[in-house]
Amino acid sequence: MKNKELVKELSNRLKWTSTDVSDTISSLGAFISERLGDDDIVYLEGFGQFETRKKGERISVNPANGKRYLVPPKLVPVFKPGVTVKAKLKELGNNE
Amino acid sequence: MKNKELVKELSNRLKWTSTDVSDTISSLGAFISERLGDDDIVYLEGFGQFETRKKGERISVNPANGKRYLVPPKLVPVFKPGVTVKAKLKELGNNE
Numbered sequence: 001m002k003n004k005e006l007v008k009e010l011s012n013r014l015k016w017t018s019t020d021v022s023d024t025i026s027s028l029g030a031f032i033s034e035r036l037g038d039d040d041i042v043y044l045e046g047f048g049q050f051e052t053r054k055k056g057e058r059i060s061v062n063p064a065n066g067k068r069y070l071v072p073p074k075l076v077p078v079f080k081p082g083v084t085v086k087a088k089l090k091e092l093g094n095n096e
Numbered sequence: 097m098k099n100k101e102l103v104k105e106l107s108n109r110l111k112w113t114s115t116d117v118s119d120t121i122s123s124l125g126a127f128i129s130e131r132l133g134d135d136d137i138v139y140l141e142g143f144g145q146f147e148t149r150k151k152g153e154r155i156s157v158n159p160a161n162g163k164r165y166l167v168p169p170k171l172v173p174v175f176k177p178g179v180t181v182k183a184k185l186k187e188l189g190n191n192e
Contacts, residue, residue, distance in 0.1 A: 003141040029143030045099040047125030079175030089171040
């Protein structure tokens with residue numbers, strides 16, 4: 001589902017304009033990114049939590065010329081699903 | 097950051113009541129869960145996308161009595177960060 005369809009569907013459900021919905025999603029996204037950027041854990045009730053995990057530096061090889069180079073350490077966002085999402089998916093898994 | 101603080105901060109930024117913010121987050125969460133439950137990929141602009149991955153069944157051992165049992169296959173939600181989030185975290189990583 002593309003962003004556009006999601007916005008449309010949500011604006012139907014909430015009886016809002018598409019602009020309001022898409023602004024809200026942007027704000028939420030920007031805000032979560034910001035908090036994660038400060039190395040904070042963001043917990044959304046019923047949905048799950050976002051946190052960062054640090055990946056250490058590692059040595060990789062360029063397959064074209066065989067040269068080794070260092071990949072610097074980086075932070076990656078990780079999503080941990082909450083109870084509601086897990087239950088929903090379990091239900092689906094059982095129906096298959 | 098707990099859900100309560102997040103709701104408070106977002107309601108300040110958007111000039112909304114906390115109830116509106118928390119209702120919106122619940123709707124969004126429920127909606128994403130629902131789409132994932134239908135095995136759909138949900139893409140949030142600027143933030144990232146949610147998708148499901150199927151984990152195959154596997155055999156596990158109960159450490160208490162050594163009995164082997166079958167863990168059934170299940171669907172797990174996976175979050176793939178978008179460009180904005182990645183850039184934000186890269187910035188932070190470099191500052192450390």
